[in-house]
Amino acid sequence: MKTYPIPMIPGPVRVPQPVLDAMNVDFGSADLEREFLELYNHTEASLQTIYGTHNPIAIMTGEGMLALWAGLKSVLVPGDRVLAICTGVFGYGIGDMARALGADVHTFGLRYDETLGDLQEIEQEIIAFRPKMITAVHCETPSGTLNPLDGLGRLKRQYEVPLLYVDAVASAGGCPVLTDAWTIDLCLGASQKALSAPPLAAFLTISPRAWEIAEAVNYSGYDALLPFRDAQKNFYFPYTPNWHGLAALDAAAQLILDEGLDKVYQRHELAAALCRERIVRMGQRLFPVPQAVPAPTVTAVYMPEGISWEDFDSRLRAYGLAVGGSYGPLAGKIFRIGHMGSQADMELVGRAVDVIETVLGEVSKAA
Secondary structure: OOOOOEEOOOOOOOOOHHHHHHHOOOOOOOOOOHHHHHHHHHHHHHHHHHOOOOOOEEEEEOOHHHHHHHHHHOOOOOOOEEEEEEOOHHHHHHHHHHHHOOOEEEEEEOOOOOOOOOOHHHHHHHHHHOOOEEEEEOEEOOOOEEOOOHHHHHHHHHOOOOEEEEEOOOOEOOEOOOOOOOOOOEEEEEOOOOOOOOOOEEEEEEOHHHHHHHHHHOOOOOOOOHHHOOHHHHOOOOOOOOHHHHHHHHHHHHHHHHHOHHHHHHHHHHHHHHHHHHHHHOOOOEOOOOOOOEOOOOEEEEOOOOOOHHHHHHHHHHOOEEOEOOOHHHOOOEEEEOOOHHHOOHHHHHHHHHHHHHHHHHHHHHO
């Protein structure tokens, strides 16, 4: 398999050596050895700090989509009203997932290059629709945007919406995620983005209200949350967990905490600022509109004129740089630079934009 010395794909990201080392141990059976329970408890405590919550966190074996499905299946039944706040591919996708479960989904959609601002229209939707759940995505990686969520939390409290469900997979570890302050009931995460671990663990915070609703729904399945409620107390997990994946996640979270959250967030902001400043200086256009909030973990850029994404990607990779394309209606229209987690590194970002500038020069000369 070919590797690239300048990895800037917006997840899964480059895994630091200490995280890889944490996996390189011969383990016993995770559902029998108390060392696993101790590791699970330590990992949960670290994630609670990163996610700004006192709520328990269910850590599951699987990629990030596992947490998204777990959070929906465990609390929704057919006919439940869901207000899906959509500003990108994943926001609309979550609405589709809830709809597939039989929920009555109302979509409040914005353009993919916009983020949440004035919430008056959303407030009116809540008053009229009276949803059981509001869903939102904090960082829309396919479009490089970050949605402010404190206002949604305020509306949830004001109108006593039972559940606020948030995808924070690509933001946590790269910028503040304040689960309790924003009154998020189900805050979803995964190991492979800003946490910089392999895609082996998905997890979500669970509020007391979410536990109550999960108990009433009583969903059973591999992705069910309810079995995790007493898993630590009883030392009985619903399936054999992936000890290696948990060890990697624990080591990755510890690296963040050892560096310090404020320093980690500053590192991401500086890397993003350098990336965008250089991109604009090259004469290229950033994707989100000026009023939108750009994500500190990923930069989205309009494709240069006169070249296809496939050709552009091939030229970048010839110089050792791997960036990402996009999905859905943005496929072939933008490319993305993932300065998240271990890739939020000024030297690495500098090398990446140097390659982009070189390739753009080649394209310009050939035109």
